[in-house]
Amino acid sequence: MRHQRSVATLVVGSLAFAIAGVGAGVAADRPDLTAPLVLKDQGSFFVGGFETRTNATTGNPAGQIGYSNTDVIKTGQMYVQFQAPKGEASRAPIVLLHGCCLSAKTWEDTPDGRMGWAEYFVRRGHAVYLPDQSSRARSGFDATTINQVRLGKKPPEKLPAIFTFGREAAWDLFRFGPQYPEPFADQQFPIEALGEFGNQVIPDLNATLPTPNPTYANLADLARSAGGAVLVGHSESGFFPEQAALADSSNVLGVVSIEGQCPPPTDAQLASLAKIPTLIVFGDHLGDSKISGPLWTKALADCKAFVRRLKAAGGTALLAELPKFGFKGNTHMLMQDRNNLEVADWMLDWIRDNALRRTAKRAVGKNRSGD
């Protein structure tokens, strides 16, 4: 499959959206997606990470290079890419964090080659930060235990449980349909590109991480580097924005939890979280997939309870089931669904209206131009 983004598809999508009568006025904000992209700044960097002296080089082919098996490596670091459009100073920076068995690719071009949320948010005027979770993808992971087991220094049951999704499991859990290979009639995921989506699904090495997951503090650190940011999590990382705010809320301008779980916070934690505007988003067909139906029904109920408590504590919070906002058939991968940009417009409106204002300048980037 090759990626030919189709302008015709975008136009037809917008028309269908307008005809459906959802979100009148959104189309007026839609930037020209075929125009050149003008960036004030872009780059990549790391947050967090700690040095450890370990036998990490045990994978060294014997005799090829004569280095010690014990040396200093970094683990727990989090890789981040960012882009900032010209004139972005007035909009809230947004951090987009992927879920289980995925990487920042989640937010880039969709499996069928349409524009993803990352570039779209930049075109809507936001600086966008794309981390790979600590222990995933370009953030690396700590392979020490695997190498120790290989050398007989630890028993096999100490190996990390490395989780990934097969195609049939993803179909059910991501709610493309009630069971593989049957789709929901109104589902929005580009299932014709399911093979390409499979390329995005990579092993999850979070079982190699210490507790608490360093990604929480790294997200808070990233928000500081960005001079304040709205944190967006998805699925496995749905509640990571809240966890980051509990680690250090001082630069968290808002949290958005997409299709995640809502473990109940303590009263003290709730009082802290209630100061941060919170949006919880779920797609469609929450109870309709054969195996994961009860999981999604419980997630929705837990998140409703969380939002009720935030509101009772005086917080700004919204639990949004997308069908109640006019978006039908959205899947767990709603940032890649056919109506992904319409959902983005709706979400950016919420951020514009609700996110806290930032007060600091971002610490990363070379700030080329003066705007």
Added chain:
Amino acid sequence: MRHQRSVATLVVGSLAFAIAGVGAGVAADRPDLTAPLVLKDQGSFFVGGFETRTNATTGNPAGQIGYSNTDVIKTGQMYVQFQAPKGEASRAPIVLLHGCCLSAKTWEDTPDGRMGWAEYFVRRGHAVYLPDQSSRARSGFDATTINQVRLGKKPPEKLPAIFTFGREAAWDLFRFGPQYPEPFADQQFPIEALGEFGNQVIPDLNATLPTPNPTYANLADLARSAGGAVLVGHSESGFFPEQAALADSSNVLGVVSIEGQCPPPTDAQLASLAKIPTLIVFGDHLGDSKISGPLWTKALADCKAFVRRLKAAGGTALLAELPKFGFKGNTHMLMQDRNNLEVADWMLDWIRDNALRRTAKRAVGKNRSGD
């Protein structure tokens, strides 16, 4: 460490370069690095990959989700990001492939926050493609064997050897100095940012791959998607461009092997490779580091022999030891060295003068504007 690219540093660097009298005229080509970056197109996609039905989900926490342990996953795929500047049609597209224990981060911002080759090449008018090697970073890897050993289905010695570099090994092998922590007096790597560089070093999972390494064919496929490309490899992947050309040379416009090894090809392979312009690049101090000295001396000798054979077969080939071209003190990580953009200018001149012309249009990207 935060990334504040310093315009002053860039200017001073250029001045020093001009004073040294190396590559007169290069400075005139240098684009304004503080100007906004204008992209005709950008995106990400995958090449290659094959489906396998396996017990890949054995990492599934027991009882949390009731999916089968046997499902279809993708392995061997190669993740690629790309950017194309406005007006890029006349310059050769360039693929930049990282080496061992690294990712595409190699080519982005340097550890001390200067501009890397990826963005710089775009600013010099080239479309740039940044893959993560198959089994590395966002390309994912096949965790089946690790999970099988964990469950007692295979013995521990079947685990892949997962290689990474510690700080002291990297210091020697990457030739920052004769031995850690002593630097060469004239070395060019920003060793004050060694901790940040450590964040880039991630485990190498190539031992999980089948033979031949799928990255070879994936690179050839990527060259086709790009409508023809110059392939650049580094270190572990130094000879991967040649391997890609041996798999399918039809879209390979040139190969650049940076600080890699040159295993001797057969005569038939050599005849094929001699049709492709070839640049082999080494930095400074090849014999001067305590442990890796002999390794580098041998790599240089092997690559000299390779270039002699290419020339004898009528090929366009250059073995460039950078000190002989006026660049002193360059390390193994020369794309991150303080004079990285000067070396880039020299290399882009070679590509301009020697790469084959492309005849096809690239197949990826949405080709927003008409240039």
